[in-house]
Amino acid sequence: xxxxxxxxxxxxxxxxxxxxxxxxxxxxxxxxxxxxxxxxxxxxxxxxxxxxxxxxxxxxxxxxxxxxxxxxxxxxxxxxxxxxxxxxxxxxxxxxxxxxxxxxxxxxxxxxxxxxxxxxxxxxxxxxxxxxxxxxxxxxxxxxxxxxxxxxxxxxxxxxxxx
Numbered sequence: 001x002x003x004x005x006x007x008x009x010x011x012x013x014x015x016x017x018x019x020x021x022x023x024x025x026x027x028x029x030x031x032x033x034x035x036x037x038x039x040x041x042x043x044x045x046x047x048x049x050x051x052x053x054x055x056x057x058x059x060x061x062x063x064x065x066x067x068x069x070x071x072x073x074x075x076x077x078x079x080x081x082x083x084x085x086x087x088x089x090x091x092x093x094x095x096x097x098x099x100x101x102x103x104x105x106x107x108x109x110x111x112x113x114x115x116x117x118x119x120x121x122x123x124x125x126x127x128x129x130x131x132x133x134x135x136x137x138x139x140x141x142x143x144x145x146x147x148x149x150x151x152x153x154x155x156x157x158x159x160x161x162x163x
Contacts, residue, residue, distance in 0.1 A: 035059045087151045089115075089144045093136055098158055105132035113153040115146030 002018040012030040019025070024040040026048075033056035038048040054062060093100050099107050110116050120127040120134060121141040127134065136142065144154060 085147050087146060087148055089146075089151050089154075090121075091142050091144060093138060093140045093142065095138050097136075097138075099136045099142075100138045101135065103133050103135050104130060107136070107158075109144075109154065109158075112157050113146065114150040115144050115154045117142050118145050119143035 001020055002016075004016045006014045006016075008014055008028065010031075012028060014026060014028045016024060016026045022042040024045050026038040026040070028036040028038075030036070035054045035056070035058075036051060037054065038051045040046075040048050099109075104117050117130060118128070119142070120130050120136070121143070122137065122139070144151065146154070
C-alpha cells in the first residue's frame, strides 16, 4: 500500500492510497469539511471510474464503519490473540555481533532459536523475506519475528553465549 498526502492551498488536503491490488482511492478534504472521493482502476490514474461527495457527518459515519466500530469479524479476535504471542524485534548488528559477515543460513538463526529473520534494513535499502544466503553486515538492522521464548533464545544464543 502507498499513501500520499498533498496540501491544496485554499482548498484543503488531498490523500491518495494505492492499494495492494494497484487501485487508487483519492480523498480531497475541503476546508469546509466536504469530502470528495475518487476511485481509479488499476494502472489508469488519469480518469476516475467514479466519484462522490460526502459531508462531514457522512464521512465520519463511513470512517466508523471502515474502522470496525459497528462490526468486527470474529477472525479479528483470533488475529489479536495470535498477535499477543508474536514479537517483532529490531536488532542492530554491531561489529562485535557474531552474526556479522555470516549468511542467515550459516548462522542457523531459525534452527537454533525458532525465530525468523523477515527483513534486513541496510541503509536506505530494505530486504524483505531475505534469502538464507544473504550475508549479514555490520550496520544492518535485522527484523526478527518469533514468540517470547524464541526471541529470548536468540539473545541467549547469539549475545549471551557469544561473550
